[in-house]
Amino acid sequence: MATSVAIPDIGSWFERYAPSVRHVAVRVTGDLDDADDALQDAFLAAWRSRARFDPARRPLPWLVTIARRKALTIAAARSRKADLLIRAELAPSAEDVALARASDGWAADAVRHEPALALHALGGLTAGAVGKCLGIPLRTAASRIARGRRRVEARLTATTYSSSRSNVS
Numbered sequence: 100m101a102t103s104v105a106i107p108d109i110g111s112w113f114e115r116y117a118p119s120v121r122h123v124a125v126r127v128t129g130d131l132d133d134a135d136d137a138l139q140d141a142f143l144a145a146w147r148s149r150a151r152f153d154p155a156r157r158p159l160p161w162l163v164t165i166a167r168r169k170a171l172t173i174a175a176a177r178s179r180k181a182d183l184l185i186r187a188e189l190a191p192s193a194e195d196v197a198l199a200r201a202s203d204g205w206a207a208d209a210v211r212h213e214p215a216l217a218l219h220a221l222g223g224l225t226a227g228a229v230g231k232c233l234g235i236p237l238r239t240a241a242s243r244i245a246r247g248r249r250r251v252e253a254r255l256t257a258t259t260y261s262s263s264r265s266n267v268s
Contacts, residue, residue, distance in 0.1 A: 109146045116159050117142070120166045127170035128177075137173050141166035215240050216247025 120141060124134035144165050145152075152161060218229045230240035 109142060109149055112145070112158050112162065113142050116162055119159060120162050123163050124166050124170040127167055128174045130177075133173045133177065134170065137166055137170035140169040140173075144169065213243060213247030213250070215243035216251070219244045220248075 117138060121134055121138045124137035124141070125131060128134050128137060141162060145158075145162055152158070215229050215233060215235075218224045218232055219226065224232065226241040226244055227237050229244065230237045233240065235243075
């Protein structure tokens with residue numbers, strides 16, 4: 100003959116034990132809304148596994164264990180989400196990355212095409228010293244430095260103008 104096992108009444112347990120279980124969830128999560136979510140998840144999990152509960156035992160420790168696990172899961176998910184948000188805020192935007200790559204590219208081109216400007220601006224050499232390094236007359240070195248400056252200034256002005264236009268729209 101089969102023996103019938105008493106299936107617990109989760110509804111009455113909720114009325115009786117919810118404040119204690121919620122208190123545990125609040126202590127774990129530190130947030131009332133998250134604690135309420137953990138409480139709901141815990142009683143739902145208890146209801147789903149009610150057939151496995153041993154009626155000879157007290158239900159509160161079992162419910163608290165379920166609630167603590169649910170609260171830890173919620174707290175960990177919130178922590179991961181917060182980390183992702185912080186990383187997203189710290190990470191440069193796609194536009195910033197594209198502008199940086201473009202500026203690196205044109206800066207390298209400027210140095211490659213105008214070595215006189217690179218020696219003057221980056222090396223701190225005078226026009227006369229640039230001329231000696233490159234084996235060109237002083238006036239030629241000075242004009243190449245000036246031409247390189249104009250190209251860089253034009254490029255910077257165009258980049259600044261296009262960046263400010265993209266912020267307006």
